[in-house]
Amino acid sequence: MGKTPRRTIKGSTDLEISSTTTPPATLSLEDAMQQLNSSSLVPECIKWAFGSLVNELKSVRLERDQLREENRLLREQLAISQHSTPSKHSSVDPLAFKYEPHSLPNCHESERLRSIVIAGIPESKKRFLKDRLQYDYSSVMNVLYHLNIECYPVSIYRLGKPKDA
Known part of the structure; x- marks a missing residue:
């Protein structure tokens, strides 16, 4: 058997690294x-650098x-x-609209189930009822528009x- 070739670290004469170490694959x-x-x-600086890496x-x-798990x-x-629903963004609870064939239709209940409540819209200070109703309607339509809801309010x-009666 021949001599094992030795490599030295550039700039140093006393540090030698043998090339007979275990192959990296194993x-x-x-x-x-x-x-x-x-x-x-x-x-130590090399040990620290490798440790950091x-x-x-x-x-x-x-x-x-x-x-990968999040993507999965x-x-x-x-x-x-x-596969479950044709609409992509539905925020309506499907259980709220269960049909029970043995129950009598209740107009108030069905209207309540399809109603929405919008809170926080300030009252109009207008004197005439017509102007106040127009303001309320415009405010509701504005909220629906910004929520990207396409509907026409029935009432x-x-x-x-x-507040200022």
């Missing part, structure tokens, strides 16, 4: 880091795995939502007593 990253940290030939690699791998879940949700009621 050495895990943790084992390689353990050998690196236990070696007295490797400067390994920690960063672990962090990136963990984030990659989390993103989002793909499942997207597939479910595309609009202002609840409570007027």
